[in-house]
Amino acid sequence: MSPVVHMMLFQCINFGKEILQEMDGFWQALGRAVGLIVGGDAELIGIVGLSLRVSLGAVAVACLIGLPLGAAVGAFRFPGRAAASVVLNALMGLPPVVVGLVVYLMLSAAGPFGVLGLLYTPAAMTIAQTILVAPIVAALTRQVVEDLDREYAEQFASLGVGPLRRLTALLWDARYALLTVALAGFGRAVAEVGAVMIVGGNIAHATRTMTTAIALETSKGNLELALALGVVLVAIAVAVTGAAMTLRASAARLAYA
């Protein structure tokens, strides 16, 4: 065997050992993270709770704004409608860091809304995530409602359905698709780190979420713990989505074909 091949082989074996050691550390850390949750560790549960509170709150407010807005763009014909669709679709890609920065400048003591004293609070994080999620909800709602409206339009026109009733009927009849829309928004919110880091400040016991905690542990070099927290975050996202889909399925069995 040539010395080069020998050397490469040696490095491969070493690398394999290293990976195994890393995985060992990861499983230990994951066990620790799960243990903390199951054991009711107040700090981790507080972090998980804040993540859920902020992200679900943002999704709720984003739905209040995005559902009627998206439905209106999807169902009504008005000048600039095509442009509105393009803008909504483009805003889905808003960079969280930019949104965080803009919200920071708005809420900063030196900014226009500084008097509210919201910077470095969960409210500020909810506002930032609302701005990130609302375009997603609005853009996807527009698509869903536009498709449904294509089916309903003539029947509604024939019945003489007014604009408001039309909007609410389309939203209600699209409710199962719109649940998926809300979940897409939740996914964006709960996984986002750039905006909450800037406007929340990642303050322990006050504004630390799962994602900012993961970023913090990574920066401390605690990679296994960071990864374990990541797995916990994914598990929570799966649990929320699963709960929503179960709700949808049982409601659908009752009322929908």
Added chain:
Amino acid sequence: MIRRAPVLLLAALLAGAAAAEERFIILQSTTSTRNSGLFDFILPKFRASTGIEARVVAVGTGQAIRNAARGDGDVLLVHDREAEERFVAAGHGGARHDVMYNDFAIVGPAADPARIAGARDAAAALAAIARARAVFASRGDDSGTHKAELRLWRAAGIDPAAHSGTWYRETGSGMGATLNTGVGMGAYVLTDRATWIAFGNKRGHRIAVEGDPRLFNQYGVVAVSKARHPRAKAALARRFVDWILSDEGQAAIASYRVDGQQLFFPNAARRGRVR
């Protein structure tokens, strides 16, 4: 203003909660102090002593100072004396006080391509790194550590910016992220000792250069001026500054240890009793 409505709604919703937790201050500080675990150790003691909660926003020194200059914080605890004094001179804060120090070190891969291990002269070591074109990971984020690093390059007579993107890599990130990057690239990194000792992803990296007086790292504290920033909680901030400069606060800093090593050395000038 479509956005104003939800803002006000949320503000109203949170008004009740905010009133209940008025007794806290925002401490604008650095990643090195937070990541080393110092705050987790001393802030509960501060709270026990005064009943005041200190909430830490940990960013680079440059950003911490800019945040405080916008009024987004009550106390500044960072490590860039010149910048702190400019902050005070601009009227954003009251007096600046020395709080504690530790030191910087240059860490590098075990292979030591620039052959600087064991050197005492930090500037000469940087010059050796440049000569060897060995990879160096810089914070590149206007932080206190970044400023200290740039002072060392000046002392070595080298302009690293000219080599940015080749062997000189600016991460634009915090201390921990830069260490992660440096370890991943096999690069030399200038780090504060506290972050390094508490850092969990060292792999083969070790301290190459330490002990140069120019690696001294002084932390200072400034209360944000209420005259300039009316929302600043001046009275509570005053309590924090008094406490951390007091015998009790200084002793708390001195007693924080990781793996048996002291990370920060209190050096406040002797002052009066704590109120």
Added chain:
Amino acid sequence: MPETALLSARGLAFEAGGGRPVDGVDIDVRAGASVAVMGANGAGKSLLLRLLHGLIAPAAGEVRWRGGPLDRAARRAQAMVFQRPVMLRRSVGANLRFALAARGIAGAERAARQEEAVERARLRGLAHRPARVLSAGEQQRLAVARALACAPELLLLDEPTASLDPASTQAVEALIREARESGVATVTVTHDAGQARRLADELVFLDAGRVAEAGSTAQVLDAPRSEPARAWLEGRLHVGAAR
């Protein structure tokens, strides 16, 4: 004309893709009348129905309702049933209530009319079922009953049985005949000469967007005077006037 027609169209035209799929149609529907509209595929039957209902705007000509304009109030006196029934993703009862509410029928009256419509469509016991799990025939019965629940003076039907089996077709036709007997005027687009005889006293035969022939159903079907109608009835392909 001794009485004003319920609905009358004069010179009705519709433009699409540079052509006129409906061009210069005159038609009168008296109160209580039953009219069938026939013609080959692409003759403009469905478009004519939508023009009469005001779902699309004519490029030329106009539709008058009781001598006045075809406004919102006039449209509320009409109802339309589409070839494929459009059912909301709700229960049978909710579909009926939605239509009645859209027509401004108040709560108590709504419940009574819903009950009546379920009965009429012979969907008793299915009121709480999601409308979209019903069979195609049940859905079309519901669609006709929903239209009739709005108490229209004119019922427009666009090939209402085109996708139904014979039994379902019979059931839907029975509903339409009941409506006719109670004095509702009907305009039915159909491809089925037998259905035209069963449902309509008058027949309008369209060819390439124009009225080729109009008269009593029996006369047009038994002794067609126009070439397009003759060709269609004999199963020949008639090439419409080039335009």
